[in-house]
Amino acid sequence: MEDQKAVIVGISGASSSGKTTLARLLRDIFPKTFILHEDDFYRSENELPTRDGLLDWDCAGSLNIPDMTKALSHIRANGTFPPFVDSKEDQNSVGACPVSDAKIAEMKAKVRDWVQPGQSGYEVLGDGKEGSGLRICLLDGFLLYSLEMQSVMDLLDVKMFLLVSRAKATQRREARDGYVTLEGFWKDPEGYVDKIVWPNYADAHAWLFEKGDVEGTLNERVLTERGILAQTGKGLDIDMEITFEWTVETLMKQLEALGKR
Incomplete structure:
Protein backbone atom coordinates (compact mmCIF):
# COMPACT_ATOMS: atom_id res chain seq x y z
CA MET A 1 0.00 0.00 0.00
CA GLU A 2 3.03 2.30 0.17
CA ASP A 3 2.50 3.76 -3.30
CA GLN A 4 -1.27 4.17 -2.92
CA LYS A 5 -3.01 7.32 -1.77
CA ALA A 6 -6.48 5.77 -1.65
CA VAL A 7 -8.19 2.46 -1.00
CA ILE A 8 -10.76 1.56 -3.66
CA VAL A 9 -13.84 -0.28 -2.40
CA GLY A 10 -16.14 -1.87 -4.95
CA ILE A 11 -19.85 -2.09 -4.09
CA SER A 12 -21.67 -4.11 -6.72
CA GLY A 13 -24.90 -5.99 -7.29
CA ALA A 14 -27.93 -5.91 -9.55
CA SER A 15 -29.61 -2.65 -10.45
CA SER A 16 -31.72 -1.56 -7.46
CA SER A 17 -29.88 -3.79 -4.97
CA GLY A 18 -29.10 -0.75 -2.78
CA LYS A 19 -25.55 0.08 -3.96
CA THR A 20 -25.91 3.84 -4.24
CA THR A 21 -27.89 4.16 -1.02
CA LEU A 22 -25.21 2.18 0.80
CA ALA A 23 -22.34 4.13 -0.78
CA ARG A 24 -23.89 7.45 0.26
CA LEU A 25 -24.35 6.20 3.84
CA LEU A 26 -20.73 5.04 4.02
CA ARG A 27 -19.49 8.34 2.60
CA ASP A 28 -21.23 10.11 5.46
CA ILE A 29 -19.64 8.07 8.25
CA PHE A 30 -16.11 7.24 7.06
CA PRO A 31 -13.69 10.20 6.95
CA LYS A 32 -12.05 11.32 3.70
CA THR A 33 -14.40 9.24 1.57
CA PHE A 34 -15.77 9.97 -1.89
CA ILE A 35 -17.85 8.06 -4.44
CA LEU A 36 -17.06 7.18 -8.04
CA HIS A 37 -20.04 5.79 -9.96
CA GLU A 38 -19.74 3.21 -12.70
CA ASP A 39 -22.69 4.98 -14.33
CA ASP A 40 -20.45 8.01 -14.94
CA PHE A 41 -18.68 5.95 -17.61
CA TYR A 42 -21.64 5.28 -19.86
CA ARG A 43 -21.01 5.78 -23.54
CA SER A 44 -23.19 8.30 -25.37
CA GLU A 45 -26.61 7.05 -26.45
CA ASN A 46 -25.59 6.81 -30.12
CA GLU A 47 -22.82 4.37 -29.11
CA LEU A 48 -24.98 2.10 -26.97
CA PRO A 49 -25.66 -1.49 -28.07
CA THR A 50 -29.24 -2.71 -28.40
CA ARG A 51 -31.07 -5.80 -27.18
CA ASP A 52 -34.54 -6.84 -28.28
CA GLY A 53 -34.80 -3.56 -30.18
CA LEU A 54 -34.12 -1.44 -27.07
CA LEU A 55 -31.09 0.59 -25.99
CA ASP A 56 -29.05 -1.58 -23.62
CA TRP A 57 -27.71 0.45 -20.68
CA ASP A 58 -27.01 -2.67 -18.62
CA CYS A 59 -24.17 -4.51 -20.35
CA ALA A 60 -20.39 -4.05 -20.44
CA GLY A 61 -20.65 -2.72 -23.99
CA SER A 62 -22.51 0.34 -22.70
CA LEU A 63 -19.51 1.39 -20.58
CA ASN A 64 -16.18 2.98 -21.44
CA ILE A 65 -14.05 0.52 -19.48
CA PRO A 66 -10.65 2.05 -20.44
CA ASP A 67 -11.81 5.41 -19.06
CA MET A 68 -12.93 3.71 -15.85
CA THR A 69 -9.58 1.99 -15.32
CA LYS A 70 -7.84 5.30 -16.06
CA ALA A 71 -9.94 6.99 -13.36
CA LEU A 72 -9.23 4.24 -10.83
CA SER A 73 -5.49 4.40 -11.54
CA HIS A 74 -5.61 8.16 -10.95
CA ILE A 75 -7.37 7.64 -7.62
CA ARG A 76 -4.87 5.04 -6.43
CA ALA A 77 -1.92 7.27 -7.34
CA ASN A 78 -3.30 10.64 -6.24
CA GLY A 79 -6.07 9.98 -3.73
CA THR A 80 -8.35 12.51 -5.45
CA PHE A 81 -11.49 12.41 -7.58
CA PRO A 82 -10.43 12.30 -11.26
CA PRO A 83 -10.66 15.83 -12.67
CA PHE A 84 -11.56 14.42 -16.09
CA VAL A 85 -14.75 12.69 -14.83
CA ASP A 86 -18.01 14.67 -15.01
CA SER A 87 -20.31 12.95 -12.53
CA LYS A 88 -24.02 12.80 -13.35
CA GLU A 89 -25.02 9.98 -11.02
CA ASP A 90 -25.23 12.07 -7.83
CA GLN A 91 -28.08 13.97 -9.52
CA ASN A 92 -30.21 10.82 -9.40
CA SER A 93 -32.48 10.16 -6.44
CA VAL A 94 -32.42 6.86 -4.58
CA GLY A 95 -35.58 7.59 -2.59
CA ALA A 96 -36.09 7.66 1.16
CA CYS A 97 -33.25 6.26 3.26
CA PRO A 98 -34.20 2.76 4.50
CA VAL A 99 -31.81 2.92 7.48
CA SER A 100 -32.95 4.49 10.76
CA ASP A 101 -31.33 7.61 12.17
CA ALA A 102 -30.49 5.61 15.30
CA LYS A 103 -28.52 2.98 13.34
CA ILE A 104 -26.69 5.66 11.35
CA ALA A 105 -25.73 7.44 14.58
CA GLU A 106 -24.57 4.14 16.10
CA MET A 107 -22.31 3.38 13.13
CA LYS A 108 -20.98 6.94 13.03
CA ALA A 109 -19.95 6.65 16.67
CA LYS A 110 -18.33 3.28 16.03
CA VAL A 111 -16.23 4.64 13.16
CA ARG A 112 -15.41 7.83 15.06
CA ASP A 113 -14.02 5.77 17.93
CA TRP A 114 -12.16 3.51 15.51
CA VAL A 115 -10.15 6.39 14.00
CA GLN A 116 -9.03 7.83 17.34
CA LEU A 138 -16.29 3.87 -3.02
CA LEU A 139 -16.90 2.57 -6.55
CA ASP A 140 -20.62 1.90 -6.97
CA GLY A 141 -21.47 -0.22 -10.00
CA PHE A 142 -23.81 -2.90 -11.32
CA LEU A 143 -21.19 -4.76 -13.38
CA LEU A 144 -17.98 -4.59 -11.35
CA TYR A 145 -17.68 -8.37 -11.06
CA SER A 146 -18.54 -9.24 -14.63
CA LEU A 147 -15.68 -11.19 -16.22
CA GLU A 148 -15.61 -8.54 -18.94
CA MET A 149 -14.58 -6.06 -16.23
CA GLN A 150 -11.42 -7.89 -15.13
CA SER A 151 -9.27 -4.78 -15.61
CA VAL A 152 -11.55 -2.96 -13.15
CA MET A 153 -11.61 -5.83 -10.63
CA ASP A 154 -7.81 -5.82 -10.63
CA LEU A 155 -7.84 -2.25 -9.27
CA LEU A 156 -10.25 -2.89 -6.39
CA ASP A 157 -8.78 -3.34 -2.90
CA VAL A 158 -12.08 -4.46 -1.33
CA LYS A 159 -14.94 -6.11 -3.22
CA MET A 160 -18.47 -6.22 -1.77
CA PHE A 161 -21.46 -7.81 -3.46
CA LEU A 162 -25.11 -7.10 -2.62
CA LEU A 163 -27.86 -9.63 -3.28
CA VAL A 164 -31.44 -8.99 -4.36
CA SER A 165 -34.28 -11.05 -5.78
CA ARG A 166 -35.65 -10.46 -9.25
CA ALA A 167 -39.01 -9.43 -7.78
CA LYS A 168 -37.53 -6.86 -5.41
CA ALA A 169 -35.14 -5.45 -8.02
CA THR A 170 -38.01 -5.07 -10.47
CA GLN A 171 -40.23 -3.38 -7.91
CA ARG A 172 -37.54 -0.88 -6.92
CA ARG A 173 -36.39 -0.12 -10.46
CA GLU A 174 -39.89 0.42 -11.79
CA ALA A 175 -40.60 2.84 -8.93
CA ARG A 176 -37.81 5.18 -10.07
CA ASP A 177 -38.56 8.34 -12.01
CA GLY A 178 -35.61 7.89 -14.37
CA TYR A 179 -31.94 8.77 -14.73
CA VAL A 180 -29.88 11.83 -15.62
CA THR A 181 -27.71 11.05 -18.66
CA LEU A 182 -25.16 12.83 -20.83
CA GLU A 183 -27.91 13.69 -23.28
CA GLY A 184 -30.58 14.62 -20.75
CA PHE A 185 -32.87 12.10 -19.05
CA TRP A 186 -33.74 8.42 -19.49
CA LYS A 187 -36.86 6.66 -18.28
CA ASP A 188 -37.17 2.89 -18.66
CA PRO A 189 -39.74 1.84 -21.26
CA GLU A 190 -42.36 -0.70 -20.18
CA GLY A 191 -40.88 -4.17 -19.61
CA TYR A 192 -37.29 -2.92 -19.58
CA VAL A 193 -36.29 -4.83 -16.45
CA ASP A 194 -37.58 -8.14 -17.81
CA LYS A 195 -36.14 -7.65 -21.29
CA ILE A 196 -32.81 -5.93 -20.52
CA VAL A 197 -31.85 -5.34 -16.90
CA TRP A 198 -32.36 -8.74 -15.29
CA PRO A 199 -31.19 -10.93 -18.21
CA ASN A 200 -27.95 -8.93 -18.39
CA TYR A 201 -27.43 -9.22 -14.64
CA ALA A 202 -28.01 -12.97 -14.77
CA ASP A 203 -25.65 -13.45 -17.74
CA ALA A 204 -22.85 -11.41 -16.17
CA HIS A 205 -23.04 -12.92 -12.67
CA ALA A 206 -23.92 -16.58 -13.24
CA TRP A 207 -20.26 -17.49 -12.60
CA LEU A 208 -20.58 -16.33 -8.97
CA PHE A 209 -23.45 -18.71 -8.16
CA GLU A 210 -23.90 -22.45 -7.81
CA LYS A 211 -25.28 -23.84 -11.08
CA GLY A 212 -25.36 -20.29 -12.46
CA ASP A 213 -28.62 -19.49 -10.65
CA VAL A 214 -28.42 -15.82 -9.58
CA GLU A 215 -31.37 -16.31 -7.22
CA GLY A 216 -29.76 -19.38 -5.71
CA THR A 217 -26.64 -19.98 -3.59
CA LEU A 218 -23.39 -18.09 -4.04
CA ASN A 219 -20.35 -20.21 -4.91
CA GLU A 220 -18.18 -19.64 -1.85
CA ARG A 221 -15.11 -21.16 -3.50
CA VAL A 222 -15.29 -18.61 -6.31
CA LEU A 223 -15.92 -15.76 -3.85
CA THR A 224 -12.86 -16.75 -1.83
CA GLU A 225 -10.65 -17.10 -4.91
CA ARG A 226 -11.68 -13.66 -6.17
CA GLY A 227 -11.79 -11.96 -2.75
CA ILE A 228 -15.46 -11.01 -3.13
CA LEU A 229 -17.34 -10.44 0.14
CA ALA A 230 -21.08 -11.06 0.50
CA GLN A 231 -23.66 -11.86 3.15
CA THR A 232 -23.89 -15.57 2.42
CA GLY A 233 -26.52 -17.84 3.93
CA LYS A 234 -29.00 -15.04 4.67
CA GLY A 235 -31.22 -15.12 1.62
CA LEU A 236 -31.55 -12.46 -1.06
CA ASP A 237 -33.62 -9.53 0.20
CA ILE A 238 -31.67 -8.68 3.35
CA ASP A 239 -32.89 -5.66 5.32
CA MET A 240 -30.78 -2.60 4.42
CA GLU A 241 -30.16 -1.79 8.08
CA ILE A 242 -28.55 -5.23 8.52
CA THR A 243 -26.60 -4.79 5.29
CA PHE A 244 -25.41 -1.34 6.37
CA GLU A 245 -24.07 -2.62 9.68
CA TRP A 246 -22.43 -5.63 7.99
CA THR A 247 -20.78 -3.36 5.42
CA VAL A 248 -19.41 -0.93 8.00
CA GLU A 249 -17.95 -3.69 10.16
CA THR A 250 -16.59 -5.61 7.18
CA LEU A 251 -14.99 -2.50 5.70
CA MET A 252 -13.31 -1.68 9.00
CA LYS A 253 -11.80 -5.19 9.13
CA GLN A 254 -10.67 -5.01 5.51
CA LEU A 255 -9.03 -1.62 6.01
CA GLU A 256 -7.21 -2.90 9.07
CA ALA A 257 -5.88 -5.84 7.06
CA LEU A 258 -4.79 -3.57 4.20
CA GLY A 259 -3.00 -1.30 6.66
CA LYS A 260 -0.81 -4.20 7.77
CA ARG A 261 0.47 -4.96 4.27
Whole structure:
Protein backbone atom coordinates (compact mmCIF):
# COMPACT_ATOMS: atom_id res chain seq x y z
CA MET A 1 0.00 0.00 0.00
CA GLU A 2 3.03 2.30 0.17
CA ASP A 3 2.50 3.76 -3.30
CA GLN A 4 -1.27 4.17 -2.92
CA LYS A 5 -3.01 7.32 -1.77
CA ALA A 6 -6.48 5.77 -1.65
CA VAL A 7 -8.19 2.46 -1.00
CA ILE A 8 -10.76 1.56 -3.66
CA VAL A 9 -13.84 -0.28 -2.40
CA GLY A 10 -16.14 -1.87 -4.95
CA ILE A 11 -19.85 -2.09 -4.09
CA SER A 12 -21.67 -4.11 -6.72
CA GLY A 13 -24.90 -5.99 -7.29
CA ALA A 14 -27.93 -5.91 -9.55
CA SER A 15 -29.61 -2.65 -10.45
CA SER A 16 -31.72 -1.56 -7.46
CA SER A 17 -29.88 -3.79 -4.97
CA GLY A 18 -29.10 -0.75 -2.78
CA LYS A 19 -25.55 0.08 -3.96
CA THR A 20 -25.91 3.84 -4.24
CA THR A 21 -27.89 4.16 -1.02
CA LEU A 22 -25.21 2.18 0.80
CA ALA A 23 -22.34 4.13 -0.78
CA ARG A 24 -23.89 7.45 0.26
CA LEU A 25 -24.35 6.20 3.84
CA LEU A 26 -20.73 5.04 4.02
CA ARG A 27 -19.49 8.34 2.60
CA ASP A 28 -21.23 10.11 5.46
CA ILE A 29 -19.64 8.07 8.25
CA PHE A 30 -16.11 7.24 7.06
CA PRO A 31 -13.69 10.20 6.95
CA LYS A 32 -12.05 11.32 3.70
CA THR A 33 -14.40 9.24 1.57
CA PHE A 34 -15.77 9.97 -1.89
CA ILE A 35 -17.85 8.06 -4.44
CA LEU A 36 -17.06 7.18 -8.04
CA HIS A 37 -20.04 5.79 -9.96
CA GLU A 38 -19.74 3.21 -12.70
CA ASP A 39 -22.69 4.98 -14.33
CA ASP A 40 -20.45 8.01 -14.94
CA PHE A 41 -18.68 5.95 -17.61
CA TYR A 42 -21.64 5.28 -19.86
CA ARG A 43 -21.01 5.78 -23.54
CA SER A 44 -23.19 8.30 -25.37
CA GLU A 45 -26.61 7.05 -26.45
CA ASN A 46 -25.59 6.81 -30.12
CA GLU A 47 -22.82 4.37 -29.11
CA LEU A 48 -24.98 2.10 -26.97
CA PRO A 49 -25.66 -1.49 -28.07
CA THR A 50 -29.24 -2.71 -28.40
CA ARG A 51 -31.07 -5.80 -27.18
CA ASP A 52 -34.54 -6.84 -28.28
CA GLY A 53 -34.80 -3.56 -30.18
CA LEU A 54 -34.12 -1.44 -27.07
CA LEU A 55 -31.09 0.59 -25.99
CA ASP A 56 -29.05 -1.58 -23.62
CA TRP A 57 -27.71 0.45 -20.68
CA ASP A 58 -27.01 -2.67 -18.62
CA CYS A 59 -24.17 -4.51 -20.35
CA ALA A 60 -20.39 -4.05 -20.44
CA GLY A 61 -20.65 -2.72 -23.99
CA SER A 62 -22.51 0.34 -22.70
CA LEU A 63 -19.51 1.39 -20.58
CA ASN A 64 -16.18 2.98 -21.44
CA ILE A 65 -14.05 0.52 -19.48
CA PRO A 66 -10.65 2.05 -20.44
CA ASP A 67 -11.81 5.41 -19.06
CA MET A 68 -12.93 3.71 -15.85
CA THR A 69 -9.58 1.99 -15.32
CA LYS A 70 -7.84 5.30 -16.06
CA ALA A 71 -9.94 6.99 -13.36
CA LEU A 72 -9.23 4.24 -10.83
CA SER A 73 -5.49 4.40 -11.54
CA HIS A 74 -5.61 8.16 -10.95
CA ILE A 75 -7.37 7.64 -7.62
CA ARG A 76 -4.87 5.04 -6.43
CA ALA A 77 -1.92 7.27 -7.34
CA ASN A 78 -3.30 10.64 -6.24
CA GLY A 79 -6.07 9.98 -3.73
CA THR A 80 -8.35 12.51 -5.45
CA PHE A 81 -11.49 12.41 -7.58
CA PRO A 82 -10.43 12.30 -11.26
CA PRO A 83 -10.66 15.83 -12.67
CA PHE A 84 -11.56 14.42 -16.09
CA VAL A 85 -14.75 12.69 -14.83
CA ASP A 86 -18.01 14.67 -15.01
CA SER A 87 -20.31 12.95 -12.53
CA LYS A 88 -24.02 12.80 -13.35
CA GLU A 89 -25.02 9.98 -11.02
CA ASP A 90 -25.23 12.07 -7.83
CA GLN A 91 -28.08 13.97 -9.52
CA ASN A 92 -30.21 10.82 -9.40
CA SER A 93 -32.48 10.16 -6.44
CA VAL A 94 -32.42 6.86 -4.58
CA GLY A 95 -35.58 7.59 -2.59
CA ALA A 96 -36.09 7.66 1.16
CA CYS A 97 -33.25 6.26 3.26
CA PRO A 98 -34.20 2.76 4.50
CA VAL A 99 -31.81 2.92 7.48
CA SER A 100 -32.95 4.49 10.76
CA ASP A 101 -31.33 7.61 12.17
CA ALA A 102 -30.49 5.61 15.30
CA LYS A 103 -28.52 2.98 13.34
CA ILE A 104 -26.69 5.66 11.35
CA ALA A 105 -25.73 7.44 14.58
CA GLU A 106 -24.57 4.14 16.10
CA MET A 107 -22.31 3.38 13.13
CA LYS A 108 -20.98 6.94 13.03
CA ALA A 109 -19.95 6.65 16.67
CA LYS A 110 -18.33 3.28 16.03
CA VAL A 111 -16.23 4.64 13.16
CA ARG A 112 -15.41 7.83 15.06
CA ASP A 113 -14.02 5.77 17.93
CA TRP A 114 -12.16 3.51 15.51
CA VAL A 115 -10.15 6.39 14.00
CA GLN A 116 -9.03 7.83 17.34
CA PRO A 117 -5.26 7.81 18.11
CA GLY A 118 -4.21 4.38 19.30
CA GLN A 119 -7.08 2.61 17.49
CA SER A 120 -6.81 0.44 14.38
CA GLY A 121 -8.50 2.91 12.06
CA TYR A 122 -6.05 5.64 12.96
CA GLU A 123 -3.21 3.54 11.55
CA VAL A 124 -4.94 3.39 8.16
CA LEU A 125 -6.84 6.66 7.80
CA GLY A 126 -4.83 8.92 10.09
CA ASP A 127 -6.72 11.47 12.12
CA GLY A 128 -9.43 11.89 9.50
CA LYS A 129 -7.95 15.12 8.20
CA GLU A 130 -6.58 15.75 4.73
CA GLY A 131 -2.88 15.03 4.38
CA SER A 132 -2.78 12.07 6.77
CA GLY A 133 -3.43 8.42 6.01
CA LEU A 134 -5.32 6.96 3.05
CA ARG A 135 -8.52 8.21 1.48
CA ILE A 136 -11.38 5.87 0.61
CA CYS A 137 -12.98 5.72 -2.82
CA LEU A 138 -16.29 3.87 -3.02
CA LEU A 139 -16.90 2.57 -6.55
CA ASP A 140 -20.62 1.90 -6.97
CA GLY A 141 -21.47 -0.22 -10.00
CA PHE A 142 -23.81 -2.90 -11.32
CA LEU A 143 -21.19 -4.76 -13.38
CA LEU A 144 -17.98 -4.59 -11.35
CA TYR A 145 -17.68 -8.37 -11.06
CA SER A 146 -18.54 -9.24 -14.63
CA LEU A 147 -15.68 -11.19 -16.22
CA GLU A 148 -15.61 -8.54 -18.94
CA MET A 149 -14.58 -6.06 -16.23
CA GLN A 150 -11.42 -7.89 -15.13
CA SER A 151 -9.27 -4.78 -15.61
CA VAL A 152 -11.55 -2.96 -13.15
CA MET A 153 -11.61 -5.83 -10.63
CA ASP A 154 -7.81 -5.82 -10.63
CA LEU A 155 -7.84 -2.25 -9.27
CA LEU A 156 -10.25 -2.89 -6.39
CA ASP A 157 -8.78 -3.34 -2.90
CA VAL A 158 -12.08 -4.46 -1.33
CA LYS A 159 -14.94 -6.11 -3.22
CA MET A 160 -18.47 -6.22 -1.77
CA PHE A 161 -21.46 -7.81 -3.46
CA LEU A 162 -25.11 -7.10 -2.62
CA LEU A 163 -27.86 -9.63 -3.28
CA VAL A 164 -31.44 -8.99 -4.36
CA SER A 165 -34.28 -11.05 -5.78
CA ARG A 166 -35.65 -10.46 -9.25
CA ALA A 167 -39.01 -9.43 -7.78
CA LYS A 168 -37.53 -6.86 -5.41
CA ALA A 169 -35.14 -5.45 -8.02
CA THR A 170 -38.01 -5.07 -10.47
CA GLN A 171 -40.23 -3.38 -7.91
CA ARG A 172 -37.54 -0.88 -6.92
CA ARG A 173 -36.39 -0.12 -10.46
CA GLU A 174 -39.89 0.42 -11.79
CA ALA A 175 -40.60 2.84 -8.93
CA ARG A 176 -37.81 5.18 -10.07
CA ASP A 177 -38.56 8.34 -12.01
CA GLY A 178 -35.61 7.89 -14.37
CA TYR A 179 -31.94 8.77 -14.73
CA VAL A 180 -29.88 11.83 -15.62
CA THR A 181 -27.71 11.05 -18.66
CA LEU A 182 -25.16 12.83 -20.83
CA GLU A 183 -27.91 13.69 -23.28
CA GLY A 184 -30.58 14.62 -20.75
CA PHE A 185 -32.87 12.10 -19.05
CA TRP A 186 -33.74 8.42 -19.49
CA LYS A 187 -36.86 6.66 -18.28
CA ASP A 188 -37.17 2.89 -18.66
CA PRO A 189 -39.74 1.84 -21.26
CA GLU A 190 -42.36 -0.70 -20.18
CA GLY A 191 -40.88 -4.17 -19.61
CA TYR A 192 -37.29 -2.92 -19.58
CA VAL A 193 -36.29 -4.83 -16.45
CA ASP A 194 -37.58 -8.14 -17.81
CA LYS A 195 -36.14 -7.65 -21.29
CA ILE A 196 -32.81 -5.93 -20.52
CA VAL A 197 -31.85 -5.34 -16.90
CA TRP A 198 -32.36 -8.74 -15.29
CA PRO A 199 -31.19 -10.93 -18.21
CA ASN A 200 -27.95 -8.93 -18.39
CA TYR A 201 -27.43 -9.22 -14.64
CA ALA A 202 -28.01 -12.97 -14.77
CA ASP A 203 -25.65 -13.45 -17.74
CA ALA A 204 -22.85 -11.41 -16.17
CA HIS A 205 -23.04 -12.92 -12.67
CA ALA A 206 -23.92 -16.58 -13.24
CA TRP A 207 -20.26 -17.49 -12.60
CA LEU A 208 -20.58 -16.33 -8.97
CA PHE A 209 -23.45 -18.71 -8.16
CA GLU A 210 -23.90 -22.45 -7.81
CA LYS A 211 -25.28 -23.84 -11.08
CA GLY A 212 -25.36 -20.29 -12.46
CA ASP A 213 -28.62 -19.49 -10.65
CA VAL A 214 -28.42 -15.82 -9.58
CA GLU A 215 -31.37 -16.31 -7.22
CA GLY A 216 -29.76 -19.38 -5.71
CA THR A 217 -26.64 -19.98 -3.59
CA LEU A 218 -23.39 -18.09 -4.04
CA ASN A 219 -20.35 -20.21 -4.91
CA GLU A 220 -18.18 -19.64 -1.85
CA ARG A 221 -15.11 -21.16 -3.50
CA VAL A 222 -15.29 -18.61 -6.31
CA LEU A 223 -15.92 -15.76 -3.85
CA THR A 224 -12.86 -16.75 -1.83
CA GLU A 225 -10.65 -17.10 -4.91
CA ARG A 226 -11.68 -13.66 -6.17
CA GLY A 227 -11.79 -11.96 -2.75
CA ILE A 228 -15.46 -11.01 -3.13
CA LEU A 229 -17.34 -10.44 0.14
CA ALA A 230 -21.08 -11.06 0.50
CA GLN A 231 -23.66 -11.86 3.15
CA THR A 232 -23.89 -15.57 2.42
CA GLY A 233 -26.52 -17.84 3.93
CA LYS A 234 -29.00 -15.04 4.67
CA GLY A 235 -31.22 -15.12 1.62
CA LEU A 236 -31.55 -12.46 -1.06
CA ASP A 237 -33.62 -9.53 0.20
CA ILE A 238 -31.67 -8.68 3.35
CA ASP A 239 -32.89 -5.66 5.32
CA MET A 240 -30.78 -2.60 4.42
CA GLU A 241 -30.16 -1.79 8.08
CA ILE A 242 -28.55 -5.23 8.52
CA THR A 243 -26.60 -4.79 5.29
CA PHE A 244 -25.41 -1.34 6.37
CA GLU A 245 -24.07 -2.62 9.68
CA TRP A 246 -22.43 -5.63 7.99
CA THR A 247 -20.78 -3.36 5.42
CA VAL A 248 -19.41 -0.93 8.00
CA GLU A 249 -17.95 -3.69 10.16
CA THR A 250 -16.59 -5.61 7.18
CA LEU A 251 -14.99 -2.50 5.70
CA MET A 252 -13.31 -1.68 9.00
CA LYS A 253 -11.80 -5.19 9.13
CA GLN A 254 -10.67 -5.01 5.51
CA LEU A 255 -9.03 -1.62 6.01
CA GLU A 256 -7.21 -2.90 9.07
CA ALA A 257 -5.88 -5.84 7.06
CA LEU A 258 -4.79 -3.57 4.20
CA GLY A 259 -3.00 -1.30 6.66
CA LYS A 260 -0.81 -4.20 7.77
CA ARG A 261 0.47 -4.96 4.27
